[in-house]
Amino acid sequence: MSDHIHMCLSxxxxxxxxxxxxxxxxxxxVLIHRQLLHERRxxxxxxxxxxxxxxxxxxxxxxxxxxxxxxxxxESGQGExxxx
Numbered sequence: 001m002s003d004h005i006h007m008c009l010s011x012x013x014x015x016x017x018x019x020x021x022x023x024x025x026x027x028x029x030v031l032i033h034r035q036l037l038h039e040r041r042x043x044x045x046x047x048x049x050x051x052x053x054x055x056x057x058x059x060x061x062x063x064x065x066x067x068x069x070x071x072x073x074x075e076s077g078q079g080e081x082x083x084x
Contacts, residue, residue, distance in 0.1 A: 006068040008057065021052050 029047035
């Protein structure tokens with residue numbers, strides 16, 4: 001999506017969620033700045049919002065993975081029901 005992403009990750013218990021998300025956001029921001037924006041300077045720049053949302057996936061993992069796969073279609077309005 002243009003303003004957010006959805007990911008389904010498996011993180012071993014020995015790693016904290018906060019550290020894992022911070023690592024992913026930090027490394028991806030550097031990569032985006034260098035490769036897509038052609039910006040070498042990293043100090044004073046920000047890319048991702050400061051927060052994030054995490055939920056534990058149990059028995060509904062396949063449902064959540066399908067939601068993520070179809071997210072662009074759903075958010076563009078094409079996946080909404082026509083109740084007329």
